Each structure stands twice: as C-alpha cells, then as structure tokens.
Amino acid sequence: DAGVIQSPRHEVTEMGQEVTLRCKPISGHNSLFWYRQTMMRGLELLIYFNNNVPIDDSGMPEDRFSAKMPNASFSTLKIQPSEPRDSAVYFCASSLTAVGSGYEQYFGPGTRLTVT
Amino acid sequence: AQSVTQLDSHVSVSEGTPVLLRCNYSSSYSPSLFWYVQHPNKGLQLLLKYTSAATLVKGINGFEAEFKKSETSFHLTKPSAHMSDAAEYFCTGSSASKIIFGSGTRLSIRP
Numbered sequence: 627d628a629g630v631i632q633s634p635r636h637e638v639t640e641m642g643q644e645v646t647l648r649c650k651p652i653s654g655h656n657s658l659f660w661y662r663q664t665m666m667r668g669l670e671l672l673i674y675f676n677n678n679v680p681i682d683d684s685g686m687p688e689d690r691f692s693a694k695m696p697n698a699s700f701s702t703l704k705i706q707p708s709e710p711r712d713s714a715v716y717f718c719a720s721s722l723t724a725v726g727s728g729y730e731q732y733f734g735p736g737t738r739l740t741v742t
Numbered sequence: 743a744q745s746v747t748q749l750d751s752h753v754s755v756s757e758g759t760p761v762l763l764r765c766n767y768s769s770s771y772s773p774s775l776f777w778y779v780q781h782p783n784k785g786l787q788l789l790l791k792y793t794s795a796a797t798l799v800k801g802i803n804g805f806e807a808e809f810k811k812s813e814t815s816f817h818l819t820k821p822s823a824h825m826s827d828a829a830e831y832f833c834t835g836s837s838a839s840k841i842i843f844g845s846g847t848r849l850s851i852r853p
Contacts, residue, residue, distance in 0.1 A: 668845050671841065671843070674841070725838075725840065730776055730791055731786075
C-alpha cells in the first residue's frame, strides 16, 4: 500500500487566498484525522471523521477552516481566507476503525503551508 | 476528563546509554496507549501500542513500554541509545471517541 497520500507537499500563498489541502487515506481505513503542527502550539487535532462523517471537530480553529470527506478515499481541508498565523505543517492520518478500538493511526508526510 | 502528560519536553542522553521517556495518563476508561516517533521533516510513525493485553509492550527499533495502572504511567524505554533515535516522541491515549496527544519529548543523543 502507498500509505496516506497528501498533496501538495508544500504550499506558499498570500494572505487572503484560499488554500485547499488534500488527503487520500489508506484503502480500507474508515477513520481519518487532520492535524496541525507548529513550534508554538505543537500537534493539534483539528477534526476526526469516521465513515466519512465528522465525529469531532472541536479542534477546528474558526470558521475560516472547513473539512470535507465526500467519500472513503478522499478528504480536503480548506482555509478561506488564509492568514499568516495559519502557517504550519498539516498532517492527515487514517486508521482502520474508530477511535477507542485500539487501532493505531498512519500518518501522511504532511503539507507545509506558508502564508505570507 | 482524559489527559496525557509527557513529563519532559527534552531529554538528552549519550549514545549507548539507556533512554527513558515518561508519560502519565488519566482516563475514566481503560485506555489504548501509543508511542509515536517523528523524525525531522517527517510524519509520525507508530513505535508501539498497548491495548489491554500484555502490560509490557515491545516495539520497533528496540523500544519497549510498560503499562502500570497503579501509577497511571506508560513510560518508553530503550536499553542503549543510538544516534538514529534522535527525534520527537509522542505519547497518545484514546478511549471512547476521544484521542489525546501528549506535548512531545525531544530526544537528543550525544556522541
């Protein structure tokens, strides 16, 4: 298996622009997670999907952030409008089944976002 | 309330000496506990996990961890550090529908 695939790997954009990050989970996994990592705040869980349904979005910073999972093999995280403080590495992870079942997460390589 | 606390933000050891990275948890339920490693500019990779089977769990690269319910601890150990072990380590707990990451411990290895 190719593992979790994220695109793009690097994104540089100007403040105010829309940014869309993409994730393809491992085939057969039914849980998907979006994380943000910065030096200041560490690793933060933004949102968790199970069977394409958002289960926990309490970590989504504000209305500028939105995440969708239209099918089991694709998810997007969108920031509109982007701000410099959104600069971070965004990770996508997938797991075989729901949180609490004891299955580990498999992480993608991350998207490094820079907003100028 | 659930929580995962990594007691050290930075640990430095000499190559060939033992490694101890500390993690305490609190949970109303029997948790699943994990240790992940993150090398620079990489994603996180699973080292080992505890899911209520054996309390001593062996992972990759010679790491192991022991679940101690009485101490609510899940410390990560390795008998002999290698230069390639230099990385960030995360302790994670999950139960019910919640997953919680510790703040991470940066492990440095001195030659």
